[in-house]
Amino acid sequence: MSEKTTYTLPIGPIxxxxxxxxxFEFEIEGEKIVxxxxxxxxxxxxxxWIGTQRNPIQIIYLAERICGICNICHPLAFSRAVExxxxxxxxxxxxxxxxxxxxxxxxxxHILWAGVAAHEIGFDTVLHLSWAVREKVLDLIxxxxxxxxxxxxxxxxxxxxxxxxxxxPTINKALNYYKExxxxxxxxxxxxxxxxxxxxxxxxLTEEDALKLCAVGPTTRASGIKKDVRVDQAxxxxxxxxxxxxxxxxxxxxxxxxxxxxxxxxxxxxxQSVDLIEQCLDKLPSGDLVAEPKIPKLLxxxxxxxxxxxxxxxxxxxEVIHYVKLDGKNEAPYTWKVRAPTYNNLLAWIPMLMGEQxxxxxxxxxxxxxxxxxxxxxxxxxxxxxxxxxxxxxxxLSIEKTRRFAR
Amino acid sequence: xxxxxxxxxxxxFNDKFKEKIKDARxxxxxxxxxKKEFFNIWFKIDKSIFKEAINHxxxxxxxxxxxxxxxxxxxxxxxxxxFSVYYGVRLKEISINISVEVPKSNLKIESICDxxxxxxxxxxxxxxxxxxxxxxxxxxRRIFLIGNIPEGVYPWRKDEKGPQKLVRDMYE
Amino acid sequence: MTKxxxxxxxxxxxxxxxxxxxxxxxxxxxxxxxxxxxxIERFGMMLVGTPRHADVLLVTGPVMKNMEDKVKRVYEQVxxxxxxxxxxNCGATGGVFHESYSVAGPLDKIIPVDVYVxxxxxxxxxxxxxxAKVWLKLEEMEGKK
Numbered sequence: 001m002s003e004k005t006t007y008t009l010p011i012g013p014i015x016x017x018x019x020x021x022x023x024f025e026f027e028i029e030g031e032k033i034v035x036x037x038x039x040x041x042x043x044x045x046x047x048x049w050i051g052t053q054r055n056p057i058q059i060i061y062l063a064e065r066i067c068g069i070c071n072i073c074h075p076l077a078f079s080r081a082v083e084x085x086x087x088x089x090x091x092x093x094x095x096x097x098x099x100x101x102x103x104x105x106x107x108x109x110h111i112l113w114a115g116v117a118a119h120e121i122g123f124d125t126v127l128h129l130s131w132a133v134r135e136k137v138l139d140l141i142x143x144x145x146x147x148x149x150x151x152x153x154x155x156x157x158x159x160x161x162x163x164x165x166x167x168x169p170t171i172n173k174a175l176n177y178y179k180e181x182x183x184x185x186x187x188x189x190x191x192x193x194x195x196x197x198x199x200x201x202x203x204x205l206t207e208e209d210a211l212k213l214c215a216v217g218p219t220t221r222a223s224g225i226k227k228d229v230r231v232d233q234a235x236x237x238x239x240x241x242x243x244x245x246x247x248x249x250x251x252x253x254x255x256x257x258x259x260x261x262x263x264x265x266x267x268x269x270x271x272q273s274v275d276l277i278e279q280c281l282d283k284l285p286s287g288d289l290v291a292e293p294k295i296p297k298l299l300x301x302x303x304x305x306x307x308x309x310x311x312x313x314x315x316x317x318x319e320v321i322h323y324v325k326l327d328g329k330n331e332a333p334y335t336w337k338v339r340a341p342t343y344n345n346l347l348a349w350i351p352m353l354m355g356e357q358x359x360x361x362x363x364x365x366x367x368x369x370x371x372x373x374x375x376x377x378x379x380x381x382x383x384x385x386x387x388x389x390x391x392x393x394x395x396x397l398s399i400e401k402t403r404r405f406a407r
Numbered sequence: 408x409x410x411x412x413x414x415x416x417x418x419x420f421n422d423k424f425k426e427k428i429k430d431a432r433x434x435x436x437x438x439x440x441x442k443k444e445f446f447n448i449w450f451k452i453d454k455s456i457f458k459e460a461i462n463h464x465x466x467x468x469x470x471x472x473x474x475x476x477x478x479x480x481x482x483x484x485x486x487x488x489x490f491s492v493y494y495g496v497r498l499k500e501i502s503i504n505i506s507v508e509v510p511k512s513n514l515k516i517e518s519i520c521d522x523x524x525x526x527x528x529x530x531x532x533x534x535x536x537x538x539x540x541x542x543x544x545x546x547x548r549r550i551f552l553i554g555n556i557p558e559g560v561y562p563w564r565k566d567e568k569g570p571q572k573l574v575r576d577m578y579e
Numbered sequence: 580m581t582k583x584x585x586x587x588x589x590x591x592x593x594x595x596x597x598x599x600x601x602x603x604x605x606x607x608x609x610x611x612x613x614x615x616x617x618x619i620e621r622f623g624m625m626l627v628g629t630p631r632h633a634d635v636l637l638v639t640g641p642v643m644k645n646m647e648d649k650v651k652r653v654y655e656q657v658x659x660x661x662x663x664x665x666x667x668n669c670g671a672t673g674g675v676f677h678e679s680y681s682v683a684g685p686l687d688k689i690i691p692v693d694v695y696v697x698x699x700x701x702x703x704x705x706x707x708x709x710x711a712k713v714w715l716k717l718e719e720m721e722g723k724k
Contacts, residue, residue, distance in 0.1 A: 044551040045600055045643065046679040049562050049570060053678055062675050068604020068700060084436060084447070092440050112607060115614075131614035138611075149604045149700050214472045214525030226495030227471065233500050239443030245495065285440055309434075310447060310489060310502060321489060323476040335563070339474035339489075347525055556644070556681060573680035 031357045036350045051336040056082050056156055056302055057295055059336065063322075064150050066338060069112065072105040073315035074322070074338065075154040080235065080311030081324040082156050082333075086302055091288040092237075094158035096280050099237040101145075101153055102313070103273040103280075107178065108137045109316035110266045110273075113369045114185065117263065120362040121198045122399030126188055133181055140174040143167070156298060158290030168281065178274050186267050190251070194402055199259035203352040203364035206257055215348040216341045217318020218265040219368045221247050223257035229314035236313075241279050246272060259367040266369075269316075303331045317341035317369050342368070359401040408467060410493060413446040413501055416467065420450065423463055427453040447502040457507050458517045461488075464503065465522060468492045472519075475529040477537045479565040483508040484537055486516060509539060518543040536563040591623030592714055594664075595633035595657065599650050599686070600676075601640025604700040605667040609637070612703035619707055630656040635713055638686050641669040641676045647683040654690045660720040662693040662713045666706055671695045 027035030047066055051059050056078075063074040076098060083090060090098075111134040118126035138148045145151040145161060153159050163171075189195055205215065210223035220227055226245040230238045246268040248254075248261035255261065292298040306328030312321045318341030327334040345368045352364050411419060417431045430451040437444045452460050464470055473489040487506040493499045509516055518541045519526050530541045531550040538561040541547070552562070562570040598606060612619045613626065627633050630653045642650055654663070665686045668674040673685050686692055693716055696709035 044556075044645075044681050045641075045676055046562060046570070046681045047676070049680065050676065050678050065602045065604070065669075065675050065699070068602040068607060071602075071604070084434065090438070095439055128615050131611065132616060135611070135614075135616045148702065149608060211469055212524045214523065216471075229500075231497055232491075232494045233445045233502075234438045234443035234498050235445070237439045239439040239498060240441045283440070308449075308487075310504065312502070319473070321473045323474075323487060323489065325478055335476060335478045337474065337476035343474070343528060344525060346528055562680065570680040574678060575682070575684060 026353070026358075026361070028358060033353050033356050033358070036353050038346055038349065048336050048338055052332050052334065055299055055331040056333065057299060059333070060154055060156070061152065063338075064152065067340065068149055069109050070105065070315040070317065070320070071150050072102050072154070073313045073320045074340075076102065076236075077311040077313040077320045077322040078324065079154055079156050080313065081309045081322045082302065082311070082326075084309035084311060085307040085324060085326055086305045088157045088291050090158055090291060092285040093287040094289050096237045096284050097159045097161075097163055097289070098154070099241070100163065100277050100280050101151060101159075102236065103276045104137060104141055104144075106273045106316045107270050108134055108141065110270045111137070111185070113266060113316075114189065114263070117363065117366050120366045121195065122402045123195065129188070130185055133185060136174055136177050140171065143170055155290055156302075157292050158288070160289070162289055163284070171277075171281065175274050175277060178270070182267075182271060182274075189263050189267060196260065198363060198402055199263060201256065201258050202360055203259045203356060203367055204257050205348055205352050207255070209351045210257065210348065213347040213351075214344050215318075216344045217315070218262055218269065219318065219345050219348055221245060222255075222261035222265045224249070224255035227319075229312050229319050233312065237280055237283075240283065241276055243272070243276065259363055262367045299331060302326065304328060315341055318345065357401070410496070410499065411467065413448055416448060416501065416503070419467070420460070420463065424452070424456050424460065427456045429453060443498055445498070445500070447504065450503070450505045452505060452507055454507050454509060454516070458519070460505060461519050461522055464490060464492075464505070470503065470523070472523045472526050472529075475526070475533050477533055477539070477563050479537070479563060480508075483510050484514065484539060486533065486539070514539045515542055517541070518545070520545055535561070537561050538564065538568065591625070592635055592710065592717075593625055593627045593633050594635045594637050594710065595630045595653070596626055596637045596639070597650065597653055599638055599640045599646040599670070600643040600682070601667060601669065605639040608700045608703050609639070609666065609706060612706050617703040617707060619710070622707075622711075624710055631658065633657050634660075634717060635662050635664060635710065637664045637666060637710075638670055639666045641673050641679075642683045642686055642689050644681050644683045647689055650686070650689060660717055662717050663690060664694045664696060664709050664713055665692050666696045666701060666709065668697055668699045671697060674699065
């Protein structure tokens with residue numbers, strides 16, 4: 001028997017997607033992961049720096065393009081930061097419409113994620129099932145805002161589009177569709193034996209680690225930490241609504257912090273979002289849509305404003321925080337700092353992946369819902385000979401593991 | 408320790424550090440129909456008490472660390488550490504922002520990774536974005552600026568070390 | 580596309596999707612094109628996991644300086660005859676990121692591009708139309724051999 005050696009297994013980054021693309025370097029002992037290193041920054045787009053060349057209204061559209069999936073929360077956090085600096089009071093009706101938009105985004109993002117997670121364990125039927133269910137909310141978003149993905153409804157001090165009474169029937173129809181059809185998805189995910197075998201006790205993040213590594217969103221809530229900006233802070237209309245933090249023990253009675261728990265939390269949140277939208281529609285107050293409709297006047301005010309502020313919002317993936325500093329001389333902000341949720345969840349991957357098998361990498365990495373797709377190309381160094389494992393190969397390993405369980 | 412109000416938190420810091428807290432500002436905002444309130448606290452502190460202040464904050468509750476922002480304000484670089492405490496309690500969360508100025512002649516700040524391990528990525532980011540040396544950082548490699556962005560260019564800087572010269576004109 | 584041209588399809592198109600710095604907006608619309616509502620696979624088009632199996636390279640996002648050499652390498656790995664589609668405004672022109680210090684340029688400054696699908700993000704229908712356009716172009720290239 002020769003002595004044990006570890007191998008290095010780099011993954012990525014040929015397919016990085018977002019502000020935070022990642023390449024992994026795993027140290028493996030046989031099939032077991034004993035070391036994890038992260039490399040991010042392959043597609044650093046310098047958005048914060050571009051922002052300091054543009055005026056706040058232009059930045060709203062830039063902020064939407066930080067992430068194509070969470071393109072409500074970034075403009076929302078940025079608007080809130082600027083409103084806090086300039087003491088702009090957002091009209092109540094706008095606050096409610098903002099909330100409705102944010103919750104629609106959460107529905108679409110969580111169902112999108114559910115499909116991706118199913119794909120990662122080779123359950124493509126569920127990928128197609130969940131994406132078919134998801135199309136309905138995209139139709140609703142298109143009906144309300146005019147576009148499926150980038151919604152462009154935000155502006156500083158309010159929103160750009162109203163929700164009128166004659167739109168209610170269509171909205172209610174879509175919400176009822178979710179009430180009827182979510183059950184199928186939830187049952188598929190929570191009761192399917194194969195999904196349970198792949199996700200239970202896999203990729204565990206303990207409560208202590210989640211706290212110390214400052215994880216956010218469903219990732220931290222699945223580990224039992226009650227942290228949700230919507231509950232913790234009165235922003236938009238959330239202060240008026242009946243809302244509680246979703247933790248996995250509501251369904252399962254216990255908190256394990258594994259992949260299964262993260263699935264539970266997200267599915268619970270979809271149901272919660274439908275409920276929140278209904279509450280908002282019930283209570284929708286009348287009034288203006290925007291505090292200052294004349295954009296040149298708004299920009300002139302902001303140009304003279306000096307100060308710094310933060311804006312926070314709960315994105316589908318966790319807390320988003322924007323820091324803005326206006327210097328009172330230029331239209332463009334002096335500093336703009338964006339913190340997206342995956343930024344804080346990156347470090348949480350390390351304890352999750354330690355001790356797991358190579359075939360578990362895709363589902364564990366996907367379980368934090370990273371804004372990126374990076375497990376795309378893998379080089380395995382075995383006996384100093386390089387073998388290239390691509391995305392398909394890694395995906396195949398993952399599927400094989402599912403099949404072994406299914407037998 | 409019982410839950411402190413925002414005024415009490417400012418008092419709690421002032422009692423311990425006296426004049427080393429250069430400025431403390433409570434920002435009160437409200438939202439929604441019911442006008443429920445929330446608070447942001449802004450501290451400006453002296454660099455000498457920076458690490459102590461973070462430790463002092465941890466005694467309230469283990470804070471959620473969000474990120475570090477950086478402002479290039481001429482002679483100095485201002486770092487703003489964003490934290491929040493009392494999360495998980497309905498509408499009781501308080502954001503605490505601690506800003507500390509570091510002179511460009513001696514760009515050094517202590518690492519807080521030993522207290523809050525989750526600060527690592529943000530500390531690596533300020534090292535490469537502003538050229539600040541974080542003393543005692545467990546991993547000092549670059550993180551976002553890899554490959555084709557040369558060393559010695561700090562994108563958040565407003566002086567000659569900024570990234571302006573790297574911009575390619577696409578429409579020539 | 581006319582009916583006559585549809586008859587001339589000889590093989591199914593395999594597409595390799597590469598992201599060179601996109602915001603994910605275009606990428607999720609590409610996946611949406613694969614799923615039941617749009618179901619691009621019924622036309623025989625599918626996404627593959629490696630450029631060596633692909634006929635078409637589909638690129639989203641402005642090209643970052645770090646991705647410049649990688650996109651060139653991927654382009655070289657796609658066997659001939661090949662075609663390139665760029666999906667989204669940023670890949671076509673630089674879009675909102677045109678002033679960035681880490682953008683190398685729109686895709687056509689780096690590799691030749693055959694079809695541009697504009698939009699931010701383009702709808703799945705537009706993406707399918709773009710792939711169908713490229714199909715015609717590939718057939719033309721085959722015919723000239």
